[in-house]
Amino acid sequence: MNRTDRLYALVEELRAVSPRPRSARWLADHFEVSVRTVERDISALQQSGTPVYAEPGRAGGYCLDRSHTLPPVNFTAAEAVAMALALHRLDGTPFHGPASTALRKLVVAMPPGDAAAARALAGRIHLVGGAPATTVPRVIADALQVQRVLRIRYEDKGGAPTVREIEPLAFIGTPSHWYLAAYCRMRRSMRAFRTDRIASVTVTAEVPPPRVVEPDAFDIPDHIVHSLTLG
Template structure:
């Protein structure tokens, strides 16, 4: 008979940064056996959140759906760059179809509705930007150290508390 450990109920909700980190970790697992178990665990964690909003519900569904293999491969490079605090070079197609090469200090990744985003300091624009994963054509690691940025300051879709 296997020992089963029953965890205590969560005492607090996950922060936006924690959800982003968990989601990114799952993103580059692709659709393999580990990812199925991990996504099931993440869905279980979300069961304890109060979902009174269609945007949040859609976002959580996107978080727990595997990325296409090519996007998962790019997500792995992005995750490594965030962990190693290194600049990445993106080849990016914007909403208007223009393609640019950009060097980005990656800060975090997040999901909003049905899209994944890389949030980072774009060196070309000299400002924080969110890059949709499905518009990233290619991503290249560099050996350039990224400047430190706190993820909590750059999550554009999180709800702000009223002052």
């Protein structure tokens, strides 16, 4: 279990037994980590604004104040990622820190399957520089979740059109444009399609094979690429 998943599971365990406490030793045994790791994780949760407190005494331990937490919420993966993207616009402002803790609280309140799906989707959104300025048509915005081969009519910078079948893999956003990163069957290689040059889209019934695309496939310097995260 990675640390992000463990932090989520810690909160869910404390929520389930609240107002009763769980000792650091019990949590360490349950999650198969050291007591020191549990203490570090609890400290990270407290610093992020999660209302976890220590109850002293022989039968004490860590408790979650349920009156200060969200009940389970039914945000979809796309809605959670939309929140993350909106909050990304606060980078560099005095509200960046509170925005990050607010997003973390939201993800913690999601059912585990939905939270995992949201993290997987967020991992396929890559931002270059500032927040993107252009909008993306809904059918293109849903490309990653639909998980189907798309048939697109694409116009190059000179306006010349081509019809292609593509396998959507990721989004790349720059301050001026959104790009749909995909495997292009016509070119037999990875391509980044500027979304405002996609003139039409048809969703086919074909499910594409598993592929992975990295931002460096498009010669984007690593230091200016920021993958979207959910806390």
